[in-house]
Amino acid sequence: MQEAMIKRAKELLADGTVNRVIGWKKGEFFYDATPAVFRTAEELDRQFIFDDFTQANVSKYLVKESRKDGKILAFLKPCDTYSFNQLVKEHRIIRENVYVVGVPGGPKLDIEKIKAKGITGVLSVKNENYTLKIETLYGTEEMPFYEAISGKCESCKSKKHVAYDELIGEDGEVLESNRFDMVEKLENMTAEERFNFWQNELSKCIRCNACRNVCPACTCENCVFDNPKSGVDNKAPADSFEEKMFHIIRAFHVAGRCTDCGECSRVCPQNIPLHLLNRKFIKDINSLYGEYQAGADTTTKAPLNDYNTDDCEPSIVHERGVE
Amino acid sequence: MQVNENFEPVIVAFCCNWCSYAGADLSGTNRLNYPANVKIIRVPCSCRVNPMFILRAFQKGADGVIICGCHPGDCHYTSGNYFTRRRITLLYSMLDFLGIERNRTRLEWVSAAEGAKFADVMNQFTEDVRKLGKNRRLEDLRCRKQ
Amino acid sequence: MQRIGVFVCHCGTNIAATVDVKAVAEALSHEQGVVISQDYQYMCSESGQDLIKNAVKEHKLTGVVVCSCSPRMHENTFRKAAASAGLNPYLVEIANIREQCSWIHKDIASATDKAIILGKAAVAKVNLNTPLTAGESPVVKRALVIGGGIAGIQTALDIAEAGFDVDIVEKEPTIGGKMAQIDKTFPTLDCAACILTPKMVEAAQNEHITIHSFSEVSAVKGFVGNFTVTIKKKARFVDETKCTGCGLCTEKCPMKKVPNEFNMGLDNRTAVYIPFAQAVPKVATIDPNYCLMLKNGKCGVCSKVCSVGAIDYKQTDKFIEQKYGAIVVATGFNPIKLDKYDEFAYSYCPDVVTSLELERLMNAAGPNGGTLLRPSDKTHPHTIVFVQCVGSRCDDSKGKQYCSKICCMYTAKHAMLIREKYPDTEVYVFYIDVRTPGKNFDEFYRRAVEQYNVHYIKGMVGKVSPKADGKIDVQASDLLSNEQLHINADMVVLATAIEPDKSARPLATMLTTQMDTNDFFTEAHPKLRPVESATAGIFLSGACQGPKDIPETVAQASAAAAKAIGLLCKNSITCNPCVAHSNELMCNGCSACEKVCPYGAITYQDKEFRMPDRTTAIRRVASVNPAVCQGCGACTVACPSGAMDLNGFSNSQIMAEVDAICK
Amino acid sequence: MLKISADKLNSLFDAISAKQTLYITVDNEKGSAEYKKYESGMTLSKSLNTVRSAKDFFFPQTENLADFKVEGKNIEVIDVREESEDFVVFGVRACDARSFTILDKVFLSEPVDSYYKNRREHSTIITMACTKPAETCFCTAFGMDPTVPEGDVAVFSDGENYFFLERTEKGKKFIASISDMLEDGDTAKLNEVQEKARNIMKKLPLANLSTKSFGGERLMKHFNSEKWAELSESCLGCGTCTFVCPTCQCYDIRDFNTGHGIKRFRCWDSCMYSDFTKMAHGNSRNSQLERFRQRFMHKLVYFPANNNGEFGCVGCGRCLSKCPVSMNIVKVMKALEDKE
């Protein structure tokens, strides 16, 4: 797959439809590829990589890149295309400055899952019919492929490219995913248990803003948390309230716009399940206002920017579920 | 958890200028009593209430926040309260998801003619919040008054 | 540094009774930025306002807080006072310590604490106020009157008199409303048609007035001075321009079994009809539910006989869009349904009629040509019983709580007319109280009792039961002689309660005006602004605002017209300065605000910006048209980065109020 | 050297925590380690290092500096400092231990930071030698021998028991206080374990990372290098690297209005943030390239220039694994090396 992408990229560079390519660049090890912009075929050959570990969502970079001159080629996985569409709908990406090539998503692996199993000093990983052979400094280890799948791919919601000018490999379709199971489990807990669960999780937050800066829905020019005049600019996790305020407001700002791409939970250094907050909003919107997938197209109004006269009343929150 | 009897909850009410604020005035002209814990902030429309204000109130020590607006269909700005209804339903559902007690937050449609309803809602809401006791789950420890 | 003046009002004893105003003034004097804090007996009085003016000049104040009654009452008074002293009117904040504090708490300590907190919140807000100047927006010199009864006609005539164009939208085929159905009017007994039809003709001929009969308002957009209204002209299958009103088609139409609404269903009319002789516009209308041609395609007699070819079976509803500066609501009233009052046997005895049906029975153009006959067997009635307050003053779910105001007078009128025309007929009126306030009203009622000896019996009718021989047994109690009467009556007339027209509720939603629980339009202020609605630019004329008789309706119609003229004669009106504004540096151009704006006040343009990293870039930013924006604030919450803020109720101001309250 | 058998370690912990508060490294349910206040029954963490470094004990993420009581117009200042109680931190790795010496250079040099000093004096650091370094470790590049860590007391494990070696005066006193539970033991097996660890160090992928092309004197060359554009293009400016880094010492001072007074607190700040060192005219480094360059120049050039060659990085490898886009100091060093 990587070779096909490099070949196609070189063709498009050569015939001038694009003057640069955004993809992933090899890192020090086999798993730390960095999103990068390539301008020459030589750079592509030397550094371009696309394998089981390149899972970063590059659509957020296109906000800045699409404003530069010249057209850019972007390799987008199915979940990235939803974010891309959402950003196009909000006029953050100038659609005609981007040439989108859809690449197959496929379950990506997460090195953190391997390390969490206590395997350290990892040198290389090979996948032999769904069991991973891991070379480490301390001998070789084995691990079933499915246990190393990244969190966001485990609950993958769709393999369908919703925005592309061209496709490499065939297009998948929307999947029936169990992404709301954990949300339901939490909903069935009592209020006391839920509060303790979140108190324990959110108190670990070190306010590093990685979740906000990686989120393709969080592209404000001047975020409300950086602007002292907004009244909610808090930088210090003085006690549990600051994080709750930050995460509730952030979840609310992306409510109805979050495409559930899972990047926020992937990048959190403290492994807080932040995607559960966004999924709670998605589950509520689906159950109260009708199925809605952000980024499925670039026209329908986001649920919070729309209404219909017979919406349910907020007291529904009091009547349902466990007290 | 036991609730001491002389606990006086702090309740912030956001009332929309055209309906519920007029309803509050009407309950005043009819001398319908409701507890003094409720303090009203006037906003042009219930759709002006930003979730940040609600969280700010809880942060600074409020024990209950209630939002009052015009009945859907009566809004002076035609669609203001429809947006409020969606935003507040999602926000309250999220607060419930985080384990905050449900009776600390409420939304009530009160028209300018429903002075009695306004007083009843405020009495009942203050009682609900008094039963729950001081807001411990969503307060900022630094703002806690000794 | 802010220099704020705090003024705490006693409001006589309204506030001072349960709030220690001295303590409030003293407590607020320590607040940040407060330089002067004093209390006074009546802040809204002339001397009270002078207090503010002098303080502004003397202490060079940059903000004023008045702790008094509701801002809905005297915000403008205090703003004007501050403005006349040179302070920007929008640097004045009101703390409502009367309706929302002193009047509703008995315990002085807690009421005073609350007043202090509300004062602190107002001071915190005024610290962050910015001076605002009201913008201007153009006024369309055209008025719309919804409803063509006497109220609508009178208002339209007065507005036209002032030289402005007026459109009347009437849902019936003709204007005239309920008054056209009335026989004589009290207290002068002159015939309703004689005083109404000249006005209808005048309205038709006035070149400033256009009448949209058989039409309804289907959508209203915009705001004061700039309403865009969509009028649905219902299909009447007759070309208004061609029809001369000769009535030939109504004679020849084979379908004669249609219940005639104009005569309250007491007689029938043809499928193609003209409601009554003096109808304006005098144009036929075809009733699609009964016309054989429209229902099953067979007939077409009317198009054959019509000499000018005005009949057009293919006509469909037409929609016109029109811009207006002011809208006057004159939707009028209807008698309530009596199906829940089976004790009066209205639904199963034809001789039990409502007063409006009696009007038709006695009217010359009525079903029996003016002679009063019993609807069942067309014989002359010898005893008629009138029952007052049917459905009015009822505290149960069946009827209305309010008194319908006009029944006592029109029942006295009916009784007097019957006694005068048919001296042999006995007339009994069962009443709870006779309410005849107003000029010459009581004298009129006493004449009915003394000269025409109508029997007024204090006591309510309990049961009306028609007997086999056609007579009706009325069982009532006579409270003064403390006995139960059984009267053998030929006819029973029920003085039915009146309620607003059914079209009022959807119309209120379109106009975003307020309504009370009985569906009457709520006036801006019951005593001081009875003919305006709380929504600027929308006025109330006639019974849509509450039960009232013709003299009052005409008075209020002219008042509404005066108010509308007051608005239309301005070239532009100062509009609400508390509108949204976008901070272009922080705007993402994501058009979330544009989607939630009910008035479409937000547009986007590409502007060049110097970015933080010293490059220049073209960015799509929002800009709010202050003339169109009404300041609802929906956009400020839809905007994630807080770029969109609202003058007068900005994010920081509301947060400051929240902080002051939770302190 | 004094030792204690592995199974009696918990009773040692109980003894220590009886006298003063003890923090040890514990594995949490997410598979990563963190420092926790010791309660009996906790087991020492098996993983290599914690996510949040030990600097949090001396330079906490948020710390109240002073309170102001506001009554209407008069303000009263309240000093909130109180003497820190003694505490012991067990399980610090060599890299984190070296980070304390770096932080000491910053906070304990004139003008001395009293908050930091107060905590530093009341602490006793017990470090543990590394036996299974991860591929992201490169502490050897900064002249550190992880098998013999610094700190007050160094602890070595040879599988069955733990050997204690005092490294400073404070460490000596500490060992004396628990000497009744320790007994002497030969270190033959220990030296063998250390030898095995050392040659693994040599085999680490980043073992031969050299720092000779960095330091104070190459400031202009690195500052004007045109590689920064390519290196910084993927950086999101989030601040994870600075908050997990044991040697980052920048902080911001802010006031918080609690409604009945003002709390002045200091909190970690990240040079990657857009409002870092934001002044009246704005932020002097207003593009992500300048902020990115500032972070690594500070670690590799500015800090050594001010501290006679001592680098600002201790090679713990946290920023390598925690950066959302996997851009880190190793890639920067490799990109900026003088290629002879």
Added chain:
Amino acid sequence: MNKNQKEWIDITSGVNVCKCMRCGKCSATCPSYDEMEYHPHQFVYMVEKGNIEPLLNSDSLYKCLTCFACVERCPRGVEPAKVVEAVRLTAIRKQGNNHLIPDQIPEMLDDDLPQQAIVTAFRKYTK
């Protein structure tokens, strides 16, 4: 004006007698109006004035058929039948004031009087 007797009647009847607007509709629909000395609207008016003595020893207490026509038709929601019942209970509850004594019954019987009427009357008129 017997204060506590009026309050007791207000409580047992659960009726707020001040709501009556003196329209007389209850008496108008009362089927046994003629037999009663005091009519339903008078019950309400006299209880409101507290003038209860004449009601207690008048026979009209036992003429009320409890058909509840007055309750159904009262426009103000005052329930006259309950007021009558409350006054009747006040009367019966006095010592030895049972309106119906068992040995009176035989001569009251006539064959078309339904047996059920006797049972309900006995329950209504005795303590």
